[in-house]
Amino acid sequence: MTGTLRWNCGDQPAGSISYVAKMSELGEERLLLYFSRGTGEERESVEQSVRLTHTEPNFGGKRWWMICPYRGIRVGKLYLPPGGDRFASRKAWQIGHQSQRIANRDRPFEALFRIQKRLGCPQGWEQPIRRPKGMHQSTYARLEEEYWRLDELCAVEMMRVIGLLSR
Template sequence: MDSSFRIDLAWMLRTGRARNGSWLSGSLSWSRGGEEVGSIGYQAIMHQPGDERLELSYTRGSGKDREQVRQTVRLCHTVPQYGGKRWWMICPFRHIRVGKLYMPPGGDRFASRQAWRLGYQCQRDAARDRPFERLFRLQKKLGCDQGWEAGLRRPKGMWNRTFDRHMERYWELDDECALEMMVVMRRLGGWPSPV
């Protein structure tokens, strides 16, 4: 899902790109590494009770394969116990209530994660990669270089006791990474078995 374009209705409502009782239009764009990689136009039509929807318009492909796409996504809402409205999109293919729609690389329309059979990153990570991923996330969280044995440094303004907790976790993850590397090296024949 990480490389998919995503439409998040809750985010659109929070940021004023959609509003209950209004008809708003604009554009959504996606970027990677600071460079725009895609954009679409939209209309959030929420002023007609029972006919709320998003109208999406975008171009797919290039050259003679270029296609102008208009896609309608129906909206509905539920009423939580604490009041107000919680808005949902209806997946155009599975007809289920969802908060987010995706278009993966090579996809042609926005649909639910279930329709595209998209998994979460943690579902795709091999078990042996998970300690490394957790280690890299910790390093990223603290603004450090990422990499096994790249270490940690205390960010300016962080309490020593907070950093000590992070360091303790770092060493636990470093040990897990070392064990995984030992298993891989043994399988490849580059690491001696324990005596």
């Protein structure tokens, strides 16, 4: 199996990666990645080989996994962060999850915004909420109670910040 993935930034092409899945040799399955990195004279063509393995779920078939070229661990995704030179696992690149990068003072706001998004309301502190059509009243009541609890925590945090700024 072969293919190419392309992506744009706005209307302009921003990058592409080609791949070849080598599946003919049992136990030696690999994914070959072909991409370029850098620009101008520093542009480098890269060919990276990633080992593949599989598990057999209870419901049948095969679930394919990649083996991180640097950590040797089984993963479902590989990453190439800005400035990176090869694809590797989240652990190899030491990439944290979004939720791990949120400061404690921002957590109530983030939770509040998630509830607003779930309700289809504008996101922001002190924005009104409403029950969406089709949502059970008991579900909305639970979310509304959580919303007001979080709103209170956000107010406390805002007062703390205002107190720090007024010193």
